[in-house]
Structure formats: structure tokens, C-alpha cells
Amino acid sequence: xxxxxxxxxxxxxxxxxxNDARHQERLQQVYTKxxxxxEAADGTFHHPKDLKKVKGIGEKTVMALERRLEKFCRxxxxxxxxxxxxxxxxxxxxxxxxxxxxxxxxxKTKDDEPVRKKRKYIPKKxxxxxxxxxxxxxxxxxxxxxxxxxxxxxxxKFASSSMSSNPSSGEFYGxxxxxxxxxxxxxxxxxxxxxxxxxxxxxxxLAKTLKSTGNIIFDNEKHNNQGREISLDLDNERTMNxxxxxxxEQGIRKFNxxxxxxxxxxxxxxxxxxxHMSTPQRRIPxxxxxxxxxxxxxxxxxxxxxxxxxxxxxNRKRFGGVSYEIWPNGSYEIRPMxxxxxxxxxxDREFFTEGMERKGIQxxxxxxxxxxxxxxxxxxKTKFCCVLNTIIERKRLDDLAASIKDNRFMEQKNRxxxxxxSKKYYLIEETMQSSVVxxxxxxxxxxxMILIYYRFSVIRSVNSTDTVDKLSVLHxxxxxxxxxxxxxxxxxxxxxxxxxxxxxxxxxQMEFSNKTSLECCHTINTFQEIMGKNDSPTIGELTIxxxxxxxxxxxxxxxxxxxxxxxxxxxxxxxxxxxxxxEAKMLMFQKLGDAPGNKKITKSLSxxxxxxxx
Numbered sequence: 001x002x003x004x005x006x007x008x009x010x011x012x013x014x015x016x017x018x019n020d021a022r023h024q025e026r027l028q029q030v031y032t033k034x035x036x037x038x039e040a041a042d043g044t045f046h047h048p049k050d051l052k053k054v055k056g057i058g059e060k061t062v063m064a065l066e067r068r069l070e071k072f073c074r075x076x077x078x079x080x081x082x083x084x085x086x087x088x089x090x091x092x093x094x095x096x097x098x099x100x101x102x103x104x105x106x107x108k109t110k111d112d113e114p115v116r117k118k119r120k121y122i123p124k125k126x127x128x129x130x131x132x133x134x135x136x137x138x139x140x141x142x143x144x145x146x147x148x149x150x151x152x153x154x155x156x157k158f159a160s161s162s163m164s165s166n167p168s169s170g171e172f173y174g175x176x177x178x179x180x181x182x183x184x185x186x187x188x189x190x191x192x193x194x195x196x197x198x199x200x201x202x203x204x205x206l207a208k209t210l211k212s213t214g215n216i217i218f219d220n221e222k223h224n225n226q227g228r229e230i231s232l233d234l235d236n237e238r239t240m241n242x243x244x245x246x247x248x249e250q251g252i253r254k255f256n257x258x259x260x261x262x263x264x265x266x267x268x269x270x271x272x273x274x275x276h277m278s279t280p281q282r283r284i285p286x287x288x289x290x291x292x293x294x295x296x297x298x299x300x301x302x303x304x305x306x307x308x309x310x311x312x313x314x315n316r317k318r319f320g321g322v323s324y325e326i327w328p329n330g331s332y333e334i335r336p337m338x339x340x341x342x343x344x345x346x347x348d349r350e351f352f353t354e355g356m357e358r359k360g361i362q363x364x365x366x367x368x369x370x371x372x373x374x375x376x377x378x379x380x381k382t383k384f385c386c387v388l389n390t391i392i393e394r395k396r397l398d399d400l401a402a403s404i405k406d407n408r409f410m411e412q413k414n415r416x417x418x419x420x421x422s423k424k425y426y427l428i429e430e431t432m433q434s435s436v437v438x439x440x441x442x443x444x445x446x447x448x449m450i451l452i453y454y455r456f457s458v459i460r461s462v463n464s465t466d467t468v469d470k471l472s473v474l475h476x477x478x479x480x481x482x483x484x485x486x487x488x489x490x491x492x493x494x495x496x497x498x499x500x501x502x503x504x505x506x507x508x509q510m511e512f513s514n515k516t517s518l519e520c521c522h523t524i525n526t527f528q529e530i531m532g533k534n535d536s537p538t539i540g541e542l543t544i545x546x547x548x549x550x551x552x553x554x555x556x557x558x559x560x561x562x563x564x565x566x567x568x569x570x571x572x573x574x575x576x577x578x579x580x581x582x583e584a585k586m587l588m589f590q591k592l593g594d595a596p597g598n599k600k601i602t603k604s605l606s607x608x609x610x611x612x613x614x
Contacts, residue, residue: 005044006069006081010051011035013068023496034061047083059186063200067143067189121185122206128175129182130210131159136188136199137207138218145189145196147491147525152176153383158216164366193495194529316491320507326518327386327487332377334388334479336471337364337524342372342394344464355468361475369532370419373427373471375478376524377487386489386521390423390478391416392459394467397430401439404446410555413454418498419531420505425474426450427459429467488518492526497538501530539567550612552605557592560599561609564591575613584610 014035021027033056038045041054048066051057073080123129135155139146152163164174179197182188187203190196199207210216316325336356344351356363364376373392378385393416395403403409416424428447450456459474461467490508495501501522508520540562547558565571578584589606592599601609 005046007038007041007045009069009072010045010048010065011039013065013072014038016068017064023494030056030061047081049083060189063186063189064191066201121181121187123178123181123210125214126158126160128159128161128163128178131155131157131163131175132179132182133187133199133203133207133210134158134216136197137204137211141198142204143198145191145198147194147196147523148176149384149523149525151197192493194492194523194526196493319511320504322504322508323491323493324488324508325491327377327379327489329482329484329486331381332379332487334375334377334475334482335362335364336373336475337366337368337376338373339368339371340365341367351464352468352471355465356472356475359468359472361472369528369530370415374421375475377482377521384489385524386487387421387524387527388478388482388521389421389519390425390474391419391421392425392427392471392474394427395429397428397443400428400446401443404439404442409446413450413456414555415531416456417454418502419527420502423457425457425459427461427467427470429461429463482519485517485519488512488520490520490522490526492522495526495530498530499538501526543568543571547609550609552608554598556598557601557605560592560595561588561601571613575610581614584614 014031018028018031018035021031034054037056038051038054043053045051045054048062048069051062051065052059070080072078123133132151132155135151135158136146138154139150141151156163159175161175163176179188182203183190186200187206189198189200189203191198211218316323318324338352342352343349353363353365364378368374371391372394375388375390376385377388393412400409403412447458450458459470461470488508490504492501492504495504505520505522512518513520543562543566544555544558546568547553547561548555553561561571565574574587575584578587585607586603587606588601588609589603592601593603593606595601
């Protein structure tokens with residue numbers, strides 16, 4: 001029987017994948033190479049797995065093509081091709097034999113030895129991989145990828161150990177780390193940014209087998225359901241701007257915004273402690289109306305959430321192509337989250353967490369991609385987590401002095417600005433050391449720049465104990481600020497970089513936050529993945545980083561040079577076009593010798609830069 005050749009269908013599907021990945025440079029390279037190799041390849045390509053013999057087409061590309069081919073076959077009324085395992089037997093080729101001695105007739109040739117088959121990966125019961133597969137199956141994550149938080153919330157009951165890491169108790173690797181084995185064995189597919197996960201065909205089969213052998217009944221299958229099922233109806237998402245949202249959600253208040261600065265003042269007056277804090281942010285007078293005493297009418301569910309047998313239905317909407325949902329005030333709790341690397345000393349690693357607990361404040365701990373302490377909101381029912389607009393960079397005075405010397409200070413300041421948190425604080429512990437005394441003037445300048453030029457706030461602390469006191473007061477301020485607020489939580493599916501993270505947040509703030517009580521937030525997963533240092537830098541950022549390796553070039557000077565010479569190629573071309581060595585040494589001075597403030601390039605520094613590039 002003749003097998004239908006789907007080669008040109010696969011070429012078309014690869015072109016679609018290439019178009020969809022226009023913002024992802026690496027994927028574009030992979031798909032371009034795969035398409036070119038497939039176009040040049042001879043032979044019949046029936047099932048997507050037949051493409052593995054084409055150079056440049058790996059397991060992940062095959063799985064992505066398999067999903068698209070299923071959709072193509074449904075839309076065109078075609079039958080999905082069946083995979084036929086190729087016959088690897090030698091056919092008519094005679095088997096190689098070895099002449100044996102008559103006394104040793106039982107000797108076997110190497111060809112007679114059975115080939116060891118690769119052992120199929122089956123996760124151990126109650127392990128991380130076992131729990132993740134069952135969690136994905138319960139979430140029906142076959143065609144709809146889900147986030148890490150959704151998986152952990154659902155699958156924790158299937159694991160014997162914690163899915164999340166807990167550095168405070170010495171558990172630096174949670175059971176979630178088993179996801180790498182599932183990806184390696186093609187049971188789970190990872191896609192998007194921030195990352196989302198779904199089951200492959202093989203993953204679904206294995207998950208169903210684990211479910212049946214373990215006699216597991218999911219919560220939504222139980223007749224007397226004592227738990228709650230979290231479900232998302234993404235197919236029925238409606239596009240809603242502010243006016244449509246206000247018509248549908250009567251509980252959202254217009255022009256009901258309290259000043260963070262006034263909240264800080266009120267809480268500080270109630271506290272017996274003195275808080276040495278400067279807040280340079282401009283105070284904007286906002287209209288305020290009293291909160292209604294009636295229960296908030298916004299509900300994240302379509303059914304009653306308070307019933308023990310209820311189904312938690314997350315009714316999401318869309319704006320600008322991005323999914324979002326509303327968390328009414330009262331449906332979430334606010335907690336500080338501290339980087340687990342923030343310690344008082346090596347001997348006392350849990351000082352801050354224990355200190356906050358003594359004050360009745362539960363503190364989350366994890367490795368943060370940006371900042372040392374930030375505030376998050378955790379939904380009481382779903383346990384989903386989003387980032388609020390308050391972030392702290394904690395510095396001891398000696399650490400601040402060291403960071404100024406090696407340019408870390410400017411790099412950290414630049415990354416904090418990209419967080420788009422409106423309340424950014426430097427918490428400075430004034431521990432005096434001999435190395436600090438010699439940098440008194442530099443530190444004064446840095447503090448004034450933080451306050452006046454960069455418009456950050458500064459919290460001064462005497463020591464670590466005082467830091468805990470200041471954090472507890474600030475926590476009260478944050479809670480007071482949000483006690484009447486509803487949260488709009490965004491779920492973008494594909495973010496290219498930090499600039500797109502910022503752009504989406506500002507678009508939502510412009511549409512929803514300026515006229516209502518809504519506070520727009522990204523999820524903690526999005527924040528962690530996009531704000532990490534290992535985020536792929538742009539060509540401009542890479543140029544700035546390389547320029548800062550030249551001694552004497554600060555971040556401001558590097559940014560000024562990059563504004564004149566956008567890429568390294570522009571810099572090298574400019575030096576090549578210089579007619580003499582003297583002209584090359586004076587190039588940067590001629591361009592930026594009259595620049596204001598810290599952007600100015602002196603003659604000596606101009607010479608150092610030319611030596612680095614010539």
C-alpha cells in the first residue's frame with residue numbers, strides 16, 4: 001500500500017511556526033534550518049516522527065509539528081497518519097558468521113547477542129515526576145498549557161515531598177526539579193515565556209496508566225467532592241476594556257485610590273518606633289470615596305466559592321491580546337517575600353524570617369530574580385501569586401561602598417528601574433567599618449543620587465534588628481494601602497524581553513489603574529523569568545556591558561556612548577575611519593567632551609577607550 005507523503009504539509013507547518021516565532025531569534029534559527037533541510041531532503045515523510053532522520057529536526061520540533069498536524073487534519077477532514085515502526089532487520093543481507101573450533105560449538109557471535117533496549121522512563125510513586133504527570137492530567141493540560149504555579153497547586157497532593165524548594169529549612173531543590181526528566185523523555189512539552197507545560201501523547205498515556213494503577217480519583221470526579229477544582233475556560237475569554245469591565249463588574253470602584261505616602265504617614269504615627277524614611281515620590285492628590293459596607297460584588301468564580309463542594313472557576317478576560325483576571329479585595333492575602341540569600345550572618349541565616357514571624361507576619365522565602373525583599377499577593381483559594389508594586393534592595397553601608405567601586409550599584413539601580421515597581425526602596429544598614437570612612441563623600445553623593453536623581457526612597461537602619469522593625473512597619477503600610485484595592489492579574493503568554501514586560505504593564509495601568517481601584521500586577525512566575533540576570537540582552541545592552549569593562553567607564557558614560565554609537569560595529573567602524581592615532585584617541589572626547597554631569601568623557605578616558613578598541 002502506498003504511503004501518503006506529507007512533506008509539503010510539514011514545510012507549510014514549519015513556515016507557520018517560523019511566523020509565530022518572529023520575536024524569538026533562537027527558534028527562528030532552528031525552524032529556518034529545519035525547513036531548509038527538509039526541503040532539500042529526499043524520501044517519504046508520513047508521520048511527524050519520520051522527520052527525525054532530517055538533520056536539524058529534533059524531538060521538540062517533531063512534537064510541535066505533531067500538534068499542528070492534528071489541527072490540520074481536523075480542519076481538512078484528513079485522517080491523522082499512523083506511525084509505522086521501520087523494519088531494521090537486515091532482510092536479504094546474509095548474517096555474518098564466525099568459524100568456530102569443533103571443541104567450542106556453543107560460542108556465539110556478536111550478532112547473535114540480543115540488543116539491550118533502552119529502559120522506558122516510569123517515575124517512582126509519590127515522586128516529583130509522578131505528581132507532575134498526574135497534576136497535568138487533572139488540569140487537562142493536553143492542548144492548553146498551564147503554568148508552574150497551577151501545576152504545583154494541583155499536584156502537591158500526589159507527592160510525598162514538597163514540590164517547591166524551601167531554602168530556610170535546607171531544601172534547596174524541590175520535587176519540581178523532576179520536570180527536567182519529563183522533558184528529556186518527551187512526556188511533557190515546554191513552551192512560551194513565561195514557561196508553560198502540557199502533556200505529549202506519550203505523557204497522557206503514561207499519566208492515565210499511573211492514575212489507573214494507583215486507583216486515583218481526581219477531585220472533580222468524586223461524587224462527594226470535599227476539595228475544589230481550579231478550572232480555566234480559556235476558550236470563552238472575552239475581550240474587555242475598562243468601560244466594558246465596569247459594566248460587567250459592579251464592585252470595581254472608580255477614582256478610589258489612597259495615597260501610599262499618606263498611608264505610610266498614618267501607620268508611622270500609630271507605631272511607637274521611629275522610621276527614618278525619605279520618600280521623594282511626587283504626591284498626587286487623588287479623589288477618594290468611602291468603601292461600601294456591602295460585600296464586594298466582583299467574584300472570581302461563576303459558582304459559590306465558600307461552599308466546600310464548589311468548583312473554582314477562574315473567569316479570565318482579555319485586553320490587548322493578554323489574559324487577565326480580577327482578584328477582589330478580601331480574596332487575597334499580602335505577604336513579604338525575601339531572597340533566601342539575605343542573611344544576618346552565616347551562623348544566623350533565618351534571622352529575618354524568624355524576626356518577622358515573632359511579629360506575627362508570615363514571610364515567603366525563595367531566590368528572587370530581582371531585589372532582596374518584595375511584597376506579593378497570594379490568592380486564598382487558588383494559591384496563585386502575583387507581585388505588588390513595592391520592592392526593596394537591602395545594603396549594608398560597606399556593601400554599598402563596594403558596589404559603587406565595581407559598578408554593581410549602577411547595574412542594580414538600572415535593573416530595579418526595569419521592575420516598574422512604583423515604590424522602590426534602598427534599605428541601608430549603617431554599620432560603620434574602616435573601609436567606609438574613606439568613602440564618606442562618595443557615599444553622600446550616591447545617597448543624594450538615589451533620592452533626588454533616581455527618585456528612589458531610602459530607609460535607614462541601625463542594624464539587622466532595626467531592619468526587622470522597619471520591615472514590619474512597611475508591611476503594615478503595604479497592607480493598609482491595599483485594604484480597599486482589587487487586583488488585576490495579567491497572564492501574558494509570550495514575552496520577548498523586559499521591555500515588553502514593562503510595556504504590557506504600563507498599557508494595563510493606563511487603561512485600568514488610572515481611573516479605578518484596580519492595581520495591575522504580573523504573576524511571580526512572569527517576574528522571576530523575565531527579570532532574571534540571564535535574560536537575553538539586546539545588542540544595545542551588550543554594547544553597554546562591554547564598554548563598562550573599560551576602567552573609568554561608568555553606566556552613565558556607557559549609555560551616553562551607546563546613544564552615539566548604537567552597536568560595537570558602529571564603534572569599530574568609527575575607529576577604522578580615523579586617519580591617525582591621535583584622532584582615534586580624541587574620538588570619544590570630541591563626541592562627549594561637553595556632555596553634562598557623569599556623561600562627560602575626558603581626554604584621558606577617551607584615550608583608554610581607543611586603546612581597548614584599536
